[in-house]
Amino acid sequence: MTTxxxxxxxxxxxxxxxxxxxxVREGFGADSAFLREEAGLEEAAWRDVLARHVRFAARxxxxxxxxxxxxxxxxxxxxxxxxxxxxxxxxxxxxxxxxVDAVVAVAREHGRHRLSLKVEPGNxxxxxxxxxxxxxxxxxxxxxxxxVVMTRDLGPR
Numbered sequence: 001m002t003t004x005x006x007x008x009x010x011x012x013x014x015x016x017x018x019x020x021x022x023x024v025r026e027g028f029g030a031d032s033a034f035l036r037e038e039a040g041l042e043e044a045a046w047r048d049v050l051a052r053h054v055r056f057a058a059r060x061x062x063x064x065x066x067x068x069x070x071x072x073x074x075x076x077x078x079x080x081x082x083x084x085x086x087x088x089x090x091x092x093x094x095x096x097x098x099x100v101d102a103v104v105a106v107a108r109e110h111g112r113h114r115l116s117l118k119v120e121p122g123n124x125x126x127x128x129x130x131x132x133x134x135x136x137x138x139x140x141x142x143x144x145x146x147x148v149v150m151t152r153d154l155g156p157r
Contacts, residue, residue: 003060003090005098012057013046019057019064023085054106055083056099058090065090068099070106073116078151079107081117084126096129104154113154118147 008016021039028034049055058066069083081103086096107115117135119126127148135150 003058003065003093003095005056005058005066005095005102007102008050008055008057010047010050013043013050015057015059015064016050016055016067017041017046019055019059019067019085020083022064022087023067023083026087027085054103056102058086058095058099060090066095066099068103070103072110072112075114077112078114078116079103079110079112081115084117091125097133100133107154114151115154116149116151118149121146121148 024035024038053071055069066086071080073080130150135152138149
């Protein structure tokens with residue numbers, strides 16, 4: 001499997017849409033309301049997000065196989081890794097590491113020295129992966145539906 005990772009800009013909105021819809025389809029199902037909502041977004045909405053946030057998309061044989069995104073947070077020292085997805089057939093290949101490395105590089109480009117992310121508490125594979133690459137769990141909100149919040153120090157600016 002030959003995989004390429006692309007940093008997307010506003011003109012790459014179709015590729016961003018394709019990767020996002022593939023991730024939502026796999027995570028929520030082909031009949032989910034969330035998939036219908038995401039599929040209904042107009043070109044302008046995709047371009048807007050790509051102008052404000054950084055998205056990487058991975059492709060193999062012209063199919064989307066992964067995505068990861070970065071956005072600034074209200075904390076000038078921190079950025080957020082979000083929208084991380086690697087399709088089932090690409091898991092265990094190192095693609096997740098490559099996508100996170102790309103996001104770390106962007107965070108550093110923007111002068112951030114910490115990344116945060118949120119994970120579903122039942123996603124043991126993702127939690128183990130993030131721990132392996134240096135993220136640690138931090139206190140988060142209460143309640144049964146609370147997401148796990150994790151951070152990773154990237155070093156000084």
